[in-house]
Amino acid sequence: MSVFQEINAPLRTIMTPGPVEVDPRVLRAMGTPILGQFDPAFTEMMNETMEMLRQIFQTKNQWAFPIDGTSRSGIEAVMCSVIEPGDKVLIPIFGRFGHLLTEIAERNGAEVHTINCEWGKVFDQQEVIDEIKKVKPKVLAIVHGETSTGCMQPLDKIGPACRELDVLCIVDAVATIAGTEVKVDDWKLDAVIGGTQKCLSVPSGMAPITYNERIEEILVKRKKVEKGIATENDHVNVGRPIRSNYFDLSQLQDYWGARRLNHHTEATSMLYALREGVRIVLQEGLFERFQRHQLHEKALVEGIKAMGLELFNDVPWKLPMVTCVRIPDGIDGEEVRSMLLNQFGIEIASSFGPLHGKIWRIGTMGYSCRKENVLFVLSALEAALIRLGANLHVGKGLQATLDIYESMNLVAK
Amino acid sequence: MSVFQEINAPLRTIMTPGPVEVDPRVLRAMGTPILGQFDPAFTEMMNETMEMLRQIFQTKNQWAFPIDGTSRSGIEAVMCSVIEPGDKVLIPIFGRFGHLLTEIAERNGAEVHTINCEWGKVFDQQEVIDEIKKVKPKVLAIVHGETSTGCMQPLDKIGPACRELDVLCIVDAVATIAGTEVKVDDWKLDAVIGGTQKCLSVPSGMAPITYNERIEEILVKRKKVEKGIATENDHVNVGRPIRSNYFDLSQLQDYWGARRLNHHTEATSMLYALREGVRIVLQEGLFERFQRHQLHEKALVEGIKAMGLELFNDVPWKLPMVTCVRIPDGIDGEEVRSMLLNQFGIEIASSFGPLHGKIWRIGTMGYSCRKENVLFVLSALEAALIRLGANLHVGKGLQATLDIYESMNLVAK
Incomplete structure (x- = not known):
């Protein structure tokens, strides 16, 4: 057997659009000995993290919690939980991560409509709104901060227009959360995905999301609790079950909520990191x-x-x-x-x-x-x-x- | 805004079937300042981790790497990458985690066949083999160590029988890896998923997997690289694309392999934890x-x-x-x-x-x-x-x- 040595990593100055340097207090928090996932001391930390995430997302939404995976896992969790095969999804693309949204929507069986603009530009909001009126999608999925081009799409008119036209507005705010305004409630965004390894300065490996009752309504209809832990009341789904077990937000919200339904084993040390990361953000203001x-x-x-x-x-x-x-x-x-x-x-x-x-x-x-x-x-x-x-x-x-x-x-x- | 304090977690003696206490050396490794995902110092650590995982899985497989998510993310990654809608999947159930396999297979559109035994027992291997012959599935998915009942299913005859009958054998070894023999090659297992938060004593949040050329052959046929990063040679898939982007093993192996295809941003600190965890296992022997x-x-x-x-x-x-x-x-x-x-x-x-x-x-x-x-x-x-x-x-x-x-x-x- 080969013999490997302890980690001996060089210390870098990281000036990329992510992952970026992790706040030393976050690194330290990860060294905390772990707790069991249903230990009251741990579930209390889960609740605290939810409350702090709400503040960072500037939302009154009940649901604000991390998906245990890298940023795109948060995007996929939201999209696969909301999109049913055949649903129309409109995606304005102004860089690489618009393509990623398309990719995820397509793999979930959506009928994807895209509009494109040159890399380096963003859309005039009215152009997007006009396209929404034309396509009449169930979902508009759009990137807020496109790191591939260094551009930021204004959303303050697109969000309210979606609400008025009864379209669900899903926003990839991976790059922008905790670095610039992401006003979930004011802009009437229905679901928003943030990233940890960028402005939050927490390592990659979690994806904080938030969503409102309009999204939850869809989840509840598609709800299907695993055999082996389901109770009689759990067999109520009338929609098509969500295709992923891991990303099934209807089960995840029961895990993060009062029911504490056993789903995955929460990634303890990453949760410590996220809790400390959001705490530092709020401490700074x-x-x-x-x-x-x-x-x-x-x-x-x-x-x-x-x-x-x-x-x-x-x-x-x-x-x-x-x-x-x-x-x-x-x-x-x-x-x-x-x-x-x-x-x-x-x-x-x-x-x-x-x-x-x-x-x-x-x-x-x-x-x-x-x-x-x-x-x-x-x-x-x-x-x-x-x-x-x-x-x-x-x-x-x-x-x-x-x-x-x-x-x-x-x-x- | 509410004011939250630094983490102040009680120190527990954790004697559950997971998550268990993390080795202090692993906790310390997570405190290492991070590196960029394509920093040569980091990709070298990815390669080292793969090599150590091969030793722990007792395999010569090229592919042995973690999925960035909790244990069930590894199971879902393997199953959704292998199973196409309509595929027959046979699942012997002897506890809760057999139901989880069923759940994941069903959500991926499989035609699921199950056999059940009383909780607290395991299957006679011949019974499973007979059922394989009857059902003729594409995939047999089975749990090795069922923590819900404290039972371990022998696989040394089931694996070779699958190979002989040209059935793919996928094994959930989340509870057993690094705690008892999991002989991937000797038992002729095609894909195996391990857990971090159990015998590896690494926090939950990664799922090491391994698979062989029989699995890879399927992945290559279903391969679809994201727009925005795909090159001309990438449009070759003849099978149905994998439904998940996040769990798409065909893209993941290009990220973990020499091509270093940009997919997610690897969960740096969890990778440090896993690298240290597997190093400690091999150091102990x-x-x-x-x-x-x-x-x-x-x-x-x-x-x-x-x-x-x-x-x-x-x-x-x-x-x-x-x-x-x-x-x-x-x-x-x-x-x-x-x-x-x-x-x-x-x-x-x-x-x-x-x-x-x-x-x-x-x-x-x-x-x-x-x-x-x-x-x-x-x-x-x-x-x-x-x-x-x-x-x-x-x-x-x-x-x-x-x-x-x-x-x-x-x-x-």
Whole structure:
């Protein structure tokens, strides 16, 4: 047998659009010895986490809890629990993760309608609303923050229009939750999926979701409790059962609710991590956290521009926590990324599909979103580009960024 | 907004059939700052984990990796990737988790055939083989260690018979992996799912699986790569696409394999936990670990019997890491469990369905499977039962257990 050693991981500066650096308090929380899943001390922590998630989702919804899986597990849980084969689903696509929604809807037997816009743009809300009126879908599924393009789709008119037209509005807010406003109730969003490994600064492996009574009504009709634990009252479903057992929200809400129906064994240490992660967010304050993300975004953007680089997403709909930089002509983007990783221990991201090789994506999310990281990534990027012969305004980037930080400190303190 | 405090969890002695106490080295591993999912230092850890999982599954299979979800996510990933609607699936049921297999197969559109035996018994292997010959299923899905009844189904003849009859043999080894022999290759099992939160002593939240070329052949035919990341060569599927994106093993193996196809963001801290957990198992030695589980099982069983209590699963097919104790007449099993938890901080389990209120289940799994825990649970159980007026051989239980430990120590050292 091969002999493997203890984990000896290098310490990186992670400036991608996720996963990002985990708050040290969250790492510490995961070291807590575990509890049994029905230990009252543990179910109390489940309840506390639900309450804190409600606050982060800015909702009065009863249901706000994590799915035990990575972010896309939350998306799939919502979609497969709501969509029945043949249901019409409208999906506006403005980047890679719109395709993911399509993929999940198709695999669940939906009749999928899509509208597309060029990567780097978002939809005029009226265009989406007009399409809803035309297609008359059961569900509109849409991405809020598209990390592949660094764009953010406004939803404040789309949500209310869906409500008025009796369409269910499902939103992928994986990238935006806890980093910028996601007003579930105000925007009348029916189900929203958040991510842990981005602005929450919790490791990947859980997907917090929330949904309202309009969604719950569908779940209840499709409810089917497992044999072996079902009681007589459980045989009531009149709709087609949800195709997944693991992602069956009707059973999951009975596990997270007062009934505490035995379903899976809750992922204890990840729940500890999530509980601590959301606690830290509320301790900082939602508004203050959003402001922090904006401050460091501005500092980074000004540094990038002053250095003589061009933004791909210098647009009013820019995703505040992802800054996309055009790779200068004649520069191999992957060579720069390798130099950042191997010389500086800094990770930034490339992109997908039509943007592959054309942009770098720099994240300023959660715990990674702080002054020393922004300054370090700018320093390293400048040094790497000088080394590869790019034409830059040498020395200007950091000065512009320091200007921002100095002026902001004056204002903030 | 409500103010929540840092996690302040009580320290429990967990003697259930899972989740059990996590090895402190695993808890510590989770505190490691994370890496990006495509950081070479991280993909190297993914590869190392695969290699160690192969050793634990006792297999030469190429594919051995975790699903990012709790144990049942691993079962669902295998079943939904293999089963197409209308496929015949045979499931022998001897407890609650056989029902779970049925549930998952049904939701995936299988034509499910079941055979049942009384809870507390297992099948004669020939009976299962005869049924396979009669039903001629595509898949046999069966539980190895049924924690609900504390019974273990022999598979050494069923596996080879499946191979001979060209039936795919899928085994739920969630409870048994790393606690007793699970000989994937020798028993000719085609796909096997292990659990983390039992004998591996890693928190719930990952499900290690392994499967061979017979399974892979099906996956390749059903392969469908997501739009947004698919290349031209990816449009080759001739079978019906797998209904789940999250559980699509054809994409997952491309993520865990050399191609490193972007799928989900691997659950970093859970992967650290799993890597450390499997490393510890191999460091102890598989054989030595199985022996340790047997030793403490014997110590517990002798103590229970000497105390004057009766075992529910005192049978040749007893699951070595779960000991089921009949609740004495006139005793309220839940009252005893509450007393153990509230006075001693010890958790033991009740059971499900026909066994609810009739037995307690005591686990001796992984890190929980050690001398002081066995002695403490016996002490506490005796005290609680005396307090509730049960008729016991007072003082005898611990003496019998200490006898075992003393005699074993003589042999072992």
